Amino acid sequence: MDYEAVMKLALERGFYFPSCEIYADAQAGFWEYGPSGVSLKNKFLELWRRELIRRDGMLEIDGSQIMSKSVFEASGHLGNFADPIIKCIKCNATFRADRTIAELTQIEIPESADLEEFDNVISQNNIKCPKCKGDFDKTKNFNMMFKVGIGPEEEEAYLRPETCQSIFVDFPRLYKTMRGxxxxxxxxxxxxxxxxxxxxxxxxxxxxxxxxxxxxxxxxNNLSEVEKFSEIQDVTLRIQTDGDPVSMTCKEAVESGVVPNKLVAYYLGILTEFYEKTGIDITKSRFRKLGDKEKAFYAEVAFDFEVETTIGWLELVACNYRSDYDLTSHATKSKQKFEIMDGDDKVLPHVFEISMGIDRSLYTILEHSLKEDKEHERIVLALKPYLSPVHIGILSLVKKDGLKEKTDEIYLQLKRKCDAFLDHSGAIGRRYRRLDEIGSPFAITVDHQTLEDGTVTIRMRDSMEQKRINISELDSEVIQSIAYP
Structure with a gap:
């Protein structure tokens, strides 16, 4: 299914929608998650914690969203965190230079390229304003930081453009107090x-x-001394340097030099295993090794984990070897010590980063999971059961003859063990279809036979198979099936 189908699903089934949409002055770029989207996002993050954080014994923090000017002076964001923009001399419309050039000429220029390179391409290809066909002024850099004023004196601070800076500035305290x-x-x-x-x-x-x-x-000094490397050495990575992606194991990637060391390969491996469990088609993914002009200003080596969708390849995760850029910068600016003891060695640690875009990941999961079942004239969101916003729909065949009360009783039995949805209204076929669209792997129907022998009909989302089971078997049939792997 394509982008438009995902968008329709998102709006009609409560996954996400524009912020402040009732007002004409609502700004672009702000979206809200509805109940289905929040449920999917929370389950995705629980899988992330299980497969990455807990697996590797990591620490998790929750830092401030507003940080002082000094943080971003040290990090380089105030000087380097900018996108190239072009402004029309005639109508004053502003565009992002790299995207406008790509859309009008199919010429790809990295966003970090020199400004003169954009100007040359615009001049050589006679690129005009898409709105009024006017000429463009010289390309300029636009800093994307949101500036805020703190207190009555409006002391300068910024909304964070990435979550990692609090990790860097907190590192000395965390390493000491958590016995790192x-x-x-x-x-x-x-x-x-x-x-x-x-x-x-x-x-x-x-x-x-x-x-x-x-x-x-x-x-x-120890980047190839990774005790846990054996856990993932046979995991297959799809790596693109030049040309099409090439499949190789983590071990082969290190031995061939495509990945610089075992530490980087280990984290690329567990990241691949994580995304396989989200239901994304991993055969449509790649780790694209970035060239010098594409890398972030702080990165020595960089791989983008990208997944193919109907609107092109989407970058879901940036994997950057940042060396000691961040700790050195903050140590110099703050005059604090960031060196630590590693055994008998005094070390300024280097950093490898796995920066994941959650929103893009959720979109990709939705697109890869949304199917059209033409045979049965239905739309199915074939999510992994543990990611489904609703694990089980609990339906009464009719609301009379005591069926409503029995259905309510079963709902009360299950609702604290899983995400259950109670539905008494409408034709049973339409209710099944609604559950299929939000990804519910199971639906149970309470009918007159339930009152006689204590059984219900359970329906499987993907196969549409139905069978009768005893109410007492629901825990083993459903709860175990929605458990995380």
Missing amino acids: KLPIGIAQVGKSFRNEIAPRQSLLRLREFYQAEIEVFCNP
């Missing part, structure tokens, strides 16, 4: 804010968005 040992991962989930020039396509480019970031602090 390298390598150690520190994670954070939360909202970040970027003043995007032209946000579009719902969850794919937002001004306020969710990130799940992991910063792995490591000894740069």
